[in-house]
Amino acid sequence: xxxxxxxxxxxxxxxxxxxxxxxxxxxxxxxxxxxxxxxxxxxxxxxxxxxxxxxxxxxxxxxxxxxxxxxxxxxxxxxxxxxxxxxxxxxxxxxxxxxxxxxxxxxxxxxxxxxxxxxxxxxxxxxxxxxxxxxxxxxxxxxxxxxxxxxxxxxxxxxxxxxxxxxxxxxxxxxxxxxxxxxxxxxxxxxxxxxxxxxxxxxxxxxxxxxxxxxxxxxxxxxxxxxxxxxxxxxxxxxxxxxxxxxxxxxxxxxxxxxxx
Numbered sequence: 001x002x003x004x005x006x007x008x009x010x011x012x013x014x015x016x017x018x019x020x021x022x023x024x025x026x027x028x029x030x031x032x033x034x035x036x037x038x039x040x041x042x043x044x045x046x047x048x049x050x051x052x053x054x055x056x057x058x059x060x061x062x063x064x065x066x067x068x069x070x071x072x073x074x075x076x077x078x079x080x081x082x083x084x085x086x087x088x089x090x091x092x093x094x095x096x097x098x099x100x101x102x103x104x105x106x107x108x109x110x111x112x113x114x115x116x117x118x119x120x121x122x123x124x125x126x127x128x129x130x131x132x133x134x135x136x137x138x139x140x141x142x143x144x145x146x147x148x149x150x151x152x153x154x155x156x157x158x159x160x161x162x163x164x165x166x167x168x169x170x171x172x173x174x175x176x177x178x179x180x181x182x183x184x185x186x187x188x189x190x191x192x193x194x195x196x197x198x199x200x201x202x203x204x205x206x207x208x209x210x211x212x213x214x215x216x217x218x219x220x221x222x223x224x225x226x227x228x229x230x231x232x233x234x235x236x237x238x239x240x241x242x243x244x245x246x247x248x249x250x251x252x253x254x255x256x257x258x259x260x261x
Contacts, residue, residue, distance in 0.1 A: 001030045001244040003229055004251040005222040006175055007093075007127065007155050007203035010036040010057065011046040014207040014219040022221045023054050029223040032056065032248065033257045035203075037093050037127060039064035041075035044082055051087035058257060060090035060127055068111045069103035076114065083122050089255045091119045092127030093155060096140075099131040109140065116144045119152065125254050126152035128172075134159050138166065145170050153254060156205050161194045168199050173254050175201035178211030178220060181231040189235045201254070202228050202247050 005026070015022055026034060036051065037060040038044025044061035051059045061082040063071055082088055094115035096108050119126040130137045144150060150170050156177040157164065164174050174195045180188050192200070204211075207219030211227040214220075226240070233243035252258055 001226065001229070001241050002248045003029070003031050003202070003225055003244045004248050004257070005031055005034045005204050005206075005225045006153065006201045006251050006255070007037055007177070008034050008206045008222050009039065009043075009208075010034065010050055010206075010222075011038070011043045012207055012219075015221075019050075022223075023056065026222040027056060029226055030244070031222050031225065033058060033251070034222050035060055035090060035251075035255060037090075038062055038079075039093065040067045040070065041078040044079060048082055048085050048088060051085075057087075058090075058255070058260060059085070059088045060092050061085075061088055062092040062094050062115055062127070063111055064093050064129060065095050065097045065108040065111065066100050066102040068107050071111075076111075080118065083118065083124065087260055088124070089257065089260060090125050090127055091115050091122070092152075093129045094126060095129035095155075096133040096136050097129060097131045098133040098136070105136075109136075112140055113144075116140070120144075120148055123151075127155050128152060129155055130157075130159070134163055138163065141167070141170055141172075151254070153201060156203065156209070157191070158188060159191070161191045164191055164195055168196060173199045173201050173250060175203050176228060176232060177203050177205040178209035178215075178224070178228055181212040181228055182215070183212065189231070192232055193235050197246055198250060198253075200232070200247060201250055202232065204228070
């Protein structure tokens with residue numbers, strides 16, 4: 001089975017003692033590529049360095065909304081400079097979050113707008129974090145769409161079918177993490193069943209959200225994405241192998257892993 005983990009935080013300290021083995025396990029499980037995603041300027045730089053060590057790892061750089069308030073002078077400029085690195089293939093993660101409220105909401109909106117414009121300028125897809133702010137997210141995506149075509153992904157999607165359909169209509173992909181495998185997530189699985197074949201992606205969001213039946217195992221890691229793939233394949237009435245090929249092709253189309261040297 002061929003798979004791509006489209007969202008993992010490989011720079012985090014949970015992997016410091018086992019990063020080499022974790023990458024090896026991913027390769028053994030059929031994970032062809034991993035998109036390592038930055039949350040701060042420091043983590044984005046670390047993520048880029050990981051791509052230079054591991055050929056299967058690629059980078060997304062950005063300031064996650066919950067960390068915007070921690071950004072200091074020069075951090076955004078560091079993100080802009082990192083975009084030019086040849087193994088940076090996406091912008092983010094970015095977006096909005098009303099659940100934790102770690103950053104003032106107007107500041108989150110400012111940085112979300114910056115990421116969207118940076119994505120358009122460089123022709124790189126953006127990665128959207130959303131939590132308890134669906135209406136706010138959609139308002140900014142509609143505004144950005146009015147400026148030009150959108151290219152990006154709704155990461156670890158938790159919205160409804162109507163929101164997913166509008167995101168697809170705006171040109172976006174929908175990605176599901178381990179949460180979709182949880183016993184309480186029947187409604188989310190039904191949403192996943194409605195996403196068009198050419199717009200669905202899978203991810204781990206590791207080290208968070210270990211999928212069933214590994215919820216008790218910490219940290220989550222890219223090799224575990226096989227369980228999310230199996231769950232969604234069943235929901236969508238297909239096999240894991242077919243679904244793996246489908247989502248791998250979608251990830252290649254959006255992020256263009258196969259064009260990176």
